[in-house]
Amino acid sequence: MGTPSLIPYGRQSISQEDVESVVRTLESDFLTQGPLVPAFEEAVCSKIGSKYGVAVNSATSALHLACLALGVGPGDVVWTSPNSFVASANCARYCGASVDFVDIDPETLCLSIEKLERKLEDCRKSGKSLPKVVIPVHFGGQSCDMHALHRLGKLFKFSILEDSSHAIGAKVVWPGESSPRFVGDCHYSDISVFSFHPVKIITTGEGGMATTNDPKLASRMRRLRSHGVTRDRDEMIGESEGDWYYQMLELGLNYRLTEIQAALGLSQLGRLDEFVRERQSLARQYIETLHTTFSNPDTPAPGLQTEPSFSMGARHLFVVRVPPEKKGQCFDGLRSAGFGVNVHYIPIPYQPYYRKLGFQPTHFPEALRYYREGLSLPLFPGLSRDHIELCVSALAKCLSDP
Numbered sequence: 001m002g003t004p005s006l007i008p009y010g011r012q013s014i015s016q017e018d019v020e021s022v023v024r025t026l027e028s029d030f031l032t033q034g035p036l037v038p039a040f041e042e043a044v045c046s047k048i049g050s051k052y053g054v055a056v057n058s059a060t061s062a063l064h065l066a067c068l069a070l071g072v073g074p075g076d077v078v079w080t081s082p083n084s085f086v087a088s089a090n091c092a093r094y095c096g097a098s099v100d101f102v103d104i105d106p107e108t109l110c111l112s113i114e115k116l117e118r119k120l121e122d123c124r125k126s127g128k129s130l131p132k133v134v135i136p137v138h139f140g141g142q143s144c145d146m147h148a149l150h151r152l153g154k155l156f157k158f159s160i161l162e163d164s165s166h167a168i169g170a171k172v173v174w175p176g177e178s179s180p181r182f183v184g185d186c187h188y189s190d191i192s193v194f195s196f197h198p199v200k201i202i203t204t205g206e207g208g209m210a211t212t213n214d215p216k217l218a219s220r221m222r223r224l225r226s227h228g229v230t231r232d233r234d235e236m237i238g239e240s241e242g243d244w245y246y247q248m249l250e251l252g253l254n255y256r257l258t259e260i261q262a263a264l265g266l267s268q269l270g271r272l273d274e275f276v277r278e279r280q281s282l283a284r285q286y287i288e289t290l291h292t293t294f295s296n297p298d299t300p301a302p303g304l305q306t307e308p309s310f311s312m313g314a315r316h317l318f319v320v321r322v323p324p325e326k327k328g329q330c331f332d333g334l335r336s337a338g339f340g341v342n343v344h345y346i347p348i349p350y351q352p353y354y355r356k357l358g359f360q361p362t363h364f365p366e367a368l369r370y371y372r373e374g375l376s377l378p379l380f381p382g383l384s385r386d387h388i389e390l391c392v393s394a395l396a397k398c399l400s401d402p
């Protein structure tokens with residue numbers, strides 16, 4: 001036998017019901033553009049409380065369509081968090097806009113509202129362009145302070161596009177409200193985007209969805225998802241020439257989700273609460289195990305992501321921070337012990353493509369510091385409690401090695 005397979009940092013959970021609903025779709029009349037895509041959109045909306053949902057073939061596509069619908073184009077600037085996957089910034093580049101970053105809060109690891117406010121004020125004073133859109137990223141499935149971000153959006157007149165790729169099923173309680181809302185209900189944003197990649201909370205293989213409460217943004221994204229073509233007479237220029245008639249009104253794309261994927265998505269959505277509960281419970285177990293393992297003050301406990309009091313995160317990731325000089329040995333040691341730890345994220349401005357545009361990772365010191373220290377431990381439904389204990393003791397061993 002070769003080396004035992006790694007326990008990955010994240011993976012999908014596919015039930016027999018998920019399999020059956022995909023197979024039923026394969027035997028049905030529609031493999032694409034049938035009834036399941038709108039049914040999936042409606043189911044997500046009614047679950048999370050947004051008015052409209054636009055299903056697409058990835059969160060990357062959803063971010064692109066959202067930027068287009070918000071009017072992002074050449075000459076505009078879009079700001080996002082450096083501690084994210086490259087797609088959070090690339091969406092603005094697809095539209096010909098420039099990108100800039102706002103460093104993270106070292107506790108929550110999400111875009112820092114104080115730094116955002118300072119940067120906005122500096123731009124206003126020095127006459128530099130203010131952002132057209134700000135893209136907060138709900139890192140690890142934990143919401144940014146959208147209440148504060150929304151206030152700044154009104155003050156500085158930018159749109160808000162949430163990258164909620166990690167956060168379907170996450171909840172928040174905003175000031176002055178008593179009942180929780182789901183992330184992605186767009187109470188404090190224009191558009192929010194979910195990812196259904198297999199490592200995320202629910203999956204469609206590949207896939208994503210944009211949610212919004214604005215009917216104009218929804219219909220624009222819908223049209224752009226399918227070549228910029230409309231069959232709606234009210235949108236047409238001039239008269240319709242018959243029931244066969246359609247018009248291409250603008251340059252769109254083919255970003256459609258298939259019926260096969262929507263069938264899987266609908267079935268997975270029914271398990272969302274169960275997935276999130278299990279992720280939260282596994283995260284609690286990590287925290288307790290870390291607490292008992294590192295009770296000796298000689299070995300300092302790894303740092304954790306702080307969850308603000310308004311947030312009940314979906315726990316897409318469980319991250320620990322280790323001393324930077326030990327990160328390499330922890331990564332290698334945990335991997336040889338069978339734990340497929342990973343790093344989220346190499347700061348976006350660290351990437352050669354963004355460096356060529358003039359960014360220096362040292363301009364975002366907290367994101368860089370977090371990159372030097374952060375490790376994502378395995379966390380997914382079906383991970384066993386024994387694995388958590390073993391993973392934490394392997395981590396303790398790696399940390400105590402000289």
Ligand SMILES: *Cc1c(COP(=O)(O)O)cnc(C)c1O
Nearest residue numbers: 058059060085087165195196197
């Ligand atoms: C996964 C992810 C994306 C991209 O999602 P896809 O569905 O793979 O395109 C974008 N942003 C963040 C923060 C992600 O984690």
